[in-house]
Amino acid sequence: MGKRKRKQFQHGHMATVSSVEADSGGTFVTPQGQEMPAGLEKYWRQRYNFFWRFDEGIAIDEEGWYSVTPEAIAEDTAERVAQLHNQRKLPGRKQRRATDFGRICIVEAFCGVGGNAIKFAEWCEHVIAIDIDPGRLEMARHNAEIYGVADRIEFVLGDFYQLAPMLKADVVFMSPPWGGPEYLGADVFNLDTMPFHSAQEWLDRARMVSKNIVYFMPKNCDPVQLADLYPGAPCEIELNYTNGFLKAVTAYYNDVALSDEGRCKSADRRVYRRPASRK
Ligand code: MGP
Ligand code: SAH
Numbered sequence: 001m002g003k004r005k006r007k008q009f010q011h012g013h014m015a016t017v018s019s020v021e022a023d024s025g026g027t028f029v030t031p032q033g034q035e036m037p038a039g040l041e042k043y044w045r046q047r048y049n050f051f052w053r054f055d056e057g058i059a060i061d062e063e064g065w066y067s068v069t070p071e072a073i074a075e076d077t078a079e080r081v082a083q084l085h086n087q088r089k090l091p092g093r094k095q096r097r098a099t100d101f102g103r104i105c106i107v108e109a110f111c112g113v114g115g116n117a118i119k120f121a122e123w124c125e126h127v128i129a130i131d132i133d134p135g136r137l138e139m140a141r142h143n144a145e146i147y148g149v150a151d152r153i154e155f156v157l158g159d160f161y162q163l164a165p166m167l168k169a170d171v172v173f174m175s176p177p178w179g180g181p182e183y184l185g186a187d188v189f190n191l192d193t194m195p196f197h198s199a200q201e202w203l204d205r206a207r208m209v210s211k212n213i214v215y216f217m218p219k220n221c222d223p224v225q226l227a228d229l230y231p232g233a234p235c236e237i238e239l240n241y242t243n244g245f246l247k248a249v250t251a252y253y254n255d256v257a258l259s260d261e262g263r264c265k266s267a268d269r270r271v272y273r274r275p276a277s278r279k
Contacts (some may be wrong), residue, residue, distance in 0.1 A: 037062045046070070049242050052117060056146050059139040064113035066181050069216060070247055073240040074119035077214060077250060081106060082123035084255055104170040107209055109160040109202075109221065113150050114140030115172060116216075121149035127149060130156045161197060164205040171256060172206040175216035176277050189218040203229045215251040226251045233257070 003233045036044060043050075043065040050068045051058045060068065063238035069077075082102025102124040109119045113136055121144065129136040137157050144150035157161070160174075178193045191199035199217070206213050210235070217226055219239070225234040226249070237255040240248045 006149055018209050030115040037065075039189065044223050046242075051143065054148050057142075058113075059142050060113050061136060061139065063133075063177075064139065065135060067112050067175070067177070068115040068132045070240075070242045071115065071119070071177060072111045072242055073247060073250075074268055075122075077116065077173070077216075078119035078123040080252075081120070081173070081214060081256055084170060085228075105169055106171045106173060109164075109171040109172060109174045109206065111140050111155070112136055112175070116175060118144050118147045118149055119155055120173065121152040122147070125152070125189060127153045128156060128167070129153050130158055130160050132157070132159050149232065161202075164208045167209045169210050171212045171214060172209045173214045173216070174206055176201055176202055178218050183218045184220070186220060189221045191217070191229070199226070199231050210255045212256045213251075214251070214256055217249050217251060219246045219248050221249065223251075230254075 004177050024182055032242065033212050036099045047054045047058075049070045049072070050060075052071060061119065068249040082104065084102065084104055104124050105128065106120050106124050106127040108127055109122060111117045111131040114129070116128055129137075129140060132247065134157055137155055141150055141153075144153050176199075177195055178189070178199075179193070183189050194202075197205075199215070203215065207230075213230065216225065216230075226237060229251075230253045233253045234257040236252045237249050238252070239246055240250055
């Protein structure tokens with residue numbers, strides 16, 4: 001890890017090894033003897049999809065493992081959001097220089113271990129990253145340091161529901177808890193059944209911060225229910241794939257919805273729109 005200080009997190013672990021072995025009892029033990037929470041093997045296999053710099057000391061805890069947004073999806077979202085309010089279109093990711101930022105401020109309402117916040121900080125001038133869990137917020141800061149973007153992120157410990165009335169930003173991004181991996185058990189995930197607050201209640205809070213909202217949601221939710229959370233707003237819903245597998249969907253409301261399809265970088269990123277007249 002070079003000069004970077006290694007930290008041990010209370011509920012997380014430093015995941016710095018490149019392979020993992022299952023012991024006979026079904027728990028996972030890394031070659032360095034670190035125990036992984038049981039049932040997380042499929043996430044471990046995807047570790048470089050989550051953070052390409054994983055081996056540099058990325059910190060993740062159990063909720064972080066099953067909630068972090070895959071990096072390619074987070075990058076697509078950040079690139080798209082960064083185009084908002086720019087005088088000129090930002091160069092694509094290959095040509096982009098470190099000084100080419102979207103001149104916007106974005107609130108990342110549920111920062112987790114930083115999957116989205118890091119990508120927003122790579123593309124946007126200012127990121128306010130909120131999480132209610134101090135351990136995970138600290139992991140996000142640590143991970144952002146690995147990516148060299150921590151100085152563009154304001155880390156805020158708190159409840160987004162309480163904080164929203166005090167915030168203003170150009171865009172709000174939300175990837176709230178969906179109730180754990182059990183969401184996969186439903187044929188159609190009902191957005192009213194999310195824990196703590198319904199998808200509608202979260203969105204109504206986000207509207208206090210900005211009309212431009214990006215909502216990261218389960219792949220098995222009903223796109224019509226998702227679009228109808230914000231009556232009258234232009235809404236675009238994209239299907240988010242990594243390596244050919246559908247992982248989630250993202251809804252864009254208002255100005256961030258007005259993209260053109262040609263902007264999509266990845267063949268795995270497919271877009272469809274709600275009819276503009278739908279209320
Ligand atoms: P997953 O549960 O790993 O499904 O979630 P996958 O990989 O499609 O499973 P399969 O068995 O069908 O192949 C896919 C992605 O959704 C994860 O990588 C996270 O990015 C995201 N995700 C999953 N959960 C449980 C949450 C959650 O509770 N909150 C948020 N914000 N994202 C989640
Ligand atoms: N986008 C993140 C994953 C978010 S997971 C990433 O890519 O890493 C959802 C996060 O929401 C969890 O870390 C959880 O601690 C946080 N959370 C739950 N309730 C919250 C609340 N009321 N306010 C802010 N954060 C909350």
